Amino acid sequence: MCNDDSFISRRGLFVTGAAAALTLSSVSFAEAADAGTTATTKVVRGTLPPGSPDFVYLPVEIPRGVAEIRVSYTYEKPQVPAGTQGNALDIGIFDERGTALGGEGFRGWSGGARGEFFIRGDEATPGYIAGPVRAGTWHIALGPYTVAPEGLPYAVTITLTYGPRAATPKPVYPPERAKGRGRAWYRGDCHLHSWYSDGRRTPAEIAALARAAGLDFINSSEHNTHAAHGAWADAAGDDLLILLGEEVTTRNGHVVALGTDPGTFVDWRYRARDNSFGHYAREIRRAGGLVVPAHPHATCIGCNWKFGFGEADAVEVWNGPYTPDDEVSLADWDSMLVASVRSGRRWTPAMGSSDAHRDPDPVGTPQTVVLADDLTREAVLDGIRAGRSYVAESSAVSLSFAAYGGRGRHAGIGERLRVDADDPVTVRLEVTGAPGRTARIVTDQGVLHTATLPAEGTGTVEWRTTAAYAAYVRAEVRHPAVVPIPGLPGPLAAFTNPVFLGND
Known part of the structure; x- marks a missing residue:
């Protein structure tokens, strides 16, 4: 076993491109291959200082005849004062x-x-791509997510096993x-995580929970990997459509690549200031998918969306159990609707997904219901x-929402009612599964009508307006406020995309 101990300073790193990525000295296994051993292990130690780049690459020189590469890593997690970032280190690999x-x-x-992973011809750790371990320079990618003031000491252990290559099965x-x-309303959850990234459920377990939640479709959305795409075939069926995608997890926000072609990988190694997101948004669309910024106002480090919404096909307004950051996302989205009306530009539909990772995270809370x-x-x-959709907290809640003219x-x-500015318009909301909840009709002027639904949970709300008074109408169904503060609404039970009014 070889130990390479060093403190990695900013001057000890080699810049590979933008300042966000740096490369360490390479690790060679050539002498081990020449010695005819069956397996060789080397350990690399170092310390990443505060202010380290987003990605640090450790080159590994792979000789011929390797059947498997196995990598494990550890790093120190010192106690830090409240309000100070501690150490968190991500890992991946490039061939x-x-x-x-x-x-x-x-x-x-x-x-x-995960603290370790392996890759060989016939199999790989979930999140990694099985296939031959070919000779050449591979790169272990270290991602210092946060670094404590005293630095981030780490150790990476690399083991190569020699022998014949196993055949790689076709996915x-x-x-x-x-x-x-x-043509019907179909229910889906488009943001889910299995053990192929940081979830704890298998694809089969997620599919079973999706069926139990009354879903018709789901989308595979693992963090920064498409490795799960070939793992979903057995979980699909006549009663469950499984779309394939990725949660592209950048340091300036997350975006769900929704329904891409099988095997599509979308890179995530850029920030908003790099001006690269537009390129990868177009790559998602070229692969047949949709670009959906996820939880845009989430408070976790790196989760807040900073790329703007010009490339978005839809936006995930409601993520998991309803929280204040979802309320901010809803208000921000509504402001975007007003801006689209004012400018005449395309509007961005809203979605909701569970972002479920593990028990007790419920699959299908919320869910997007699509015509x-x-x-x-x-x-x-x-x-x-097209925005022909609404979002509901469960399959128990159903909405019908439309606007009627003469x-x-x-x-x-998601449609437009073409009427003259002063023509009378009737807006009708029909709700089931929301006993005693409050229904709200929202326009570009704000909330203009509220009504309490019957105790049995089924009711109809009507409101009359004109296109001169309301450029669009949308509906919300709310729970009672958890904390009764005047003007503060309760959590959502459901909400719709808008119906636009007028000839413009």
Whole structure:
């Protein structure tokens, strides 16, 4: 076993490109391969100082004849004063094809969820891509998420096992169609995590919970890896459509790549100041997916969305159990609706997803309910992109929301009712599964109508307006306020995308 002990200073690092990525000295196994051993281990130790770059690469020279690479790592977690960031170190790996942004070298990422991983021809740790361990320079990627004032001491252990390569099985992906009901409302949860990233559930367990929650579709969205795409085929069925994607977890916010082509990898190694997000948003769309900023006002480090919404196909306004940051996201989204009306530009639909990771996180709380032509990948994505959807806390809650004008004209969620400015418009909200909740009609002027739903949970609310008075209408269903503060609404039980009014 070889030990390489060093303190890594800022001057001891080699810049590989932008200041956000630096490279350490390489580790060579050439002498071990020449000696004819069956397995060799080396340990690299160092300390990352405060102010380290986002990514530090440890090059590993892989000789010929390697069947498996296994990596483990540890780092110190000192006690720090309240309000001071401690140590947190992520890890992943790139193969001999290199670390270039968007390149083909990506072989896996587990962030801070695992202390070790392996890759060989026939199998790999969840989050990593099975395949041959070819000769050349591989790079272990270290991501110092936060660094304590005294630095981040770490140790990386690399073990190579020599021998014949195992064959790599061809991945099998879930079908892009399930047994639907034609044009209908379909329920889905598009932000979920399994043990292929930092979740604790298997794909089979998640699929079972999705079925129990009354869902018709889900989306695989592991942090910074597409490794799970080939693990969902057995969990799909006529009753459950499984879309494939990724949660692209940058240091300036997270975005769900929703419903991409199987095997699509989306890079995450950039910040807003790098002006790279537009390129990767277009890559998501070229792969057939949607760009959905996730929990844009979440308070965790790196979670707050800083890329703007110009590239968004939809935005995840409600993430998991309803919290104050969801209320801020809802208000921000509503302001975006007002801006779209004022500018005449495209509006951004809202979504909701559970972001469930482990027990007791409920799958399908909340869920996006989409009007789609059928239960297919293409139809569901079309419905979400068009905003023909609402968000509900569970399958027990159902909404019907539309605006009606004269001569039989009407428009549903995500549509426009074309009426003259002073033509009378009737807005109708029908609710089931919300006993005693408060229904609210919201316009570009704010909340203009409220009503209490019956105790049995089923009721209809109507309100009359004109396009001159309301550029759009949308509906909310609210629980009672947890803390009775005047003007502060209770948590959402459901809300809709808007119906636009007028000829503009």
